[in-house]
Each structure stands twice: as C-alpha cells, then as structure tokens.
Amino acid sequence: MGIDKESDIAANLQIGPTTLGMVRIFIEAEGVELPLDFDPEEAEEIAEEIRAAAARARAMAPKGSR
Template identity: 75%
Template sequence: MGIDTERDIEANLQIGPTDKGMVRIFVEADGMEIPMDFTPDEAREIAEEIMAAAGAASGGRGKRR
C-alpha cells in the first residue's frame, strides 16, 4: 500500500476552521470518520505541499518556490 496505489473507495473530504482556532481536515469513508486538526501554520504547510504535488502532477506548473 502506498501513495501511488489506487483504491476503489469513496470518501467525503471537508476542510474548515474549528471554534478553537485550528484547521480541521475531516475525512469520512466506509463508515469511518477521521478528524485531523492542525494549527494555521501547519495547515499552510499542507496547502503548500498540495500545491507542489498538483504542480508536479500537471507537468511542473505551480511548483514550490
């Protein structure tokens, strides 16, 4: 199992702020709920990683600086 391994699983992804000043990524799939809370700085780092991965996946556009 790895990041490149395809799965046939449907999931719901929600992202938003919590009332405690955190950023929550909430994943729901196959009856499981996974809430993950991050500080705003951690969330920005995750967003940068997502942008870098999107850039790499699209042939280099949007790479990290």
C-alpha cells in the same frame, strides 16, 4: 497501500476552521470518520505541499489530457 497505488475507496473530504482556532480536515468514508486538526501554520504547510504535488502531477500528465 502506497501513495502511488490506485484505490476504489470513496471518501468525503471537508476542510474548515474549528471554534478553537485550528484547521480541521475531516475525512469520512464507509465506517470511518477521521477528524484531523492542525494549527494554522501546519495547515499552510499542508496547502503548500498539495499545491506542489498538483504542479508535479500536472507536469507528468500526458499532453492534451488537461
């Protein structure tokens, strides 16, 4: 499955700090629990990538659908 393919898979996403000073992204779907830990600098880079992707998606959206 590529990044630009639609999917019917539903998942829960949680993001928060760990007791060891890491940032955890926790993904839970049917039969899957995936904890992903990042140091704070990596987490900030991921946040920047998400913001940039959101801006590109917003620019691609049809006018009036926002």
